[in-house]
């Protein structure tokens with residue numbers, strides 16, 4: 001099978017690594033890819049949102065399956081674009097329809113979906129320009145802290161947690177009246193703050209059946225001890241020590257099954273991943289967010305622990321065979337540490353020479369923001385490289401990633417050395 005993978009991060013390097021382990025994959029193209037994905041297939045210089053360019057490539061190369069890494073093309077309707085074109089409709093797109101992608105693309109849609117399906121989540125209300133004054137009054141009487149979420153995609157910056165009413169009123173006004181995130185903040189969800197520990201579950205679904213992938217916990221803050229600004233993710237571990245069978249059964253009964261039922265009842269076409277961000281409050285799971293894709297860097301720990309053939313699972317989403325397949329998880333522990341550029345997640349430096357990646361033999365090195373020039377590797381993004389290790393215990397996996405994260409060199413390298421240590 002000829003497969004096209006869309007995206008260019010560490011997640012896509014891990015996907016390319018896993019996809020090409022399948023005997024079902026004969027050729028892999030990655031658009032636009034990175035120097036890591038180029039080790040597994042042909043990178044094609046195309047934006048993930050250039051649907052016409054993607055169409056041309058698919059027809060020219062006789063692509064049979066398109067695996068969508070990031071959320072933006074899904075929220076923009078790439079699944080529907082393929083379905084509506086007679087020349088493309090037989091190509092298997094791995095991802096939800098535009099309506100399904102609203103679970104990530106619109107926080108208000110996701111909250112309404114959860115409420116309708118009795119899925120535990122923080123209480124909320126949504127506001128826009130029409131009921132702006134009501135929103136101000138709602139904030140003034142709301143318990144603190146208070147959580148504000150821009151409805152649409154805002155490059156991971158659309159959530160504000162305010163410790164004071166004044167701060168919340170300021171951000172609320174900035175989002176709705178000053179259009180801080182444009183259309184994405186025309187509607188704002190205000191929700192109660194939940195106190196607990198975060199973790200994530202991932203399912204692969206055909207819209208009716210699902211299989212559970214390994215769960216993971218990521219570390220979003222830039223600073224050690226979970227301090228400082230939010231990032232795309234500074235590291236991840238899998239499995240998550242506190243996600244035992246009892247907790248996972250609650251997640252299944254209270255969250256996954258009602259989510260599947262809601263998707264079916266609303267006639268949502270969904271042939272892809274659902275990434276459910278959870279918070280464990282006392283011993284109960286609540287949904288913080290849905291994403292319509294895999295996480296980054298969660299993918300860098302999930303896929304190394306997935307023993308099943310990923311392409312066989314993907315194909316099963318389209319041929320009705322998902323219920324007959326097993327999703328086998330490795331008993332090993334995986335840990336990844338993300339090496340980032342100086343300044344990240346704010347303005348960061350690029351173009352720094354990266355050395356010693358080839359010295360690493362006992363970890364997986366997944367490229368995120370790198371570029372090759374004259375056969376030399378340079379930094380080219382905020383998140384540069386994820387170093388993933390697999391071992392019999394979490395502490396061994398962490399120690400191995402820490403050792404190899406120290407080996408890779410470039411000017412301004414930064415990484416969190418405390419990933420997963422609270423469980424160690």
Ligand code: AMP
Pocket residue numbers: 122147149156159191192193194195198220277288289
């Ligand atoms: P989101 O973009 O929805 O994942 O939100 C970003 C981060 O904000 C989450 O990973 C949580 O750490 C935090 N967060 C979001 N909603 C809540 C909530 N209701 N209570 C506590 N923390 C939250």
Ligand code: GLY
Pocket residue numbers: 218232233291294295296297298
């Ligand atoms: N690591 C969080 C995300 O991919 O959304």
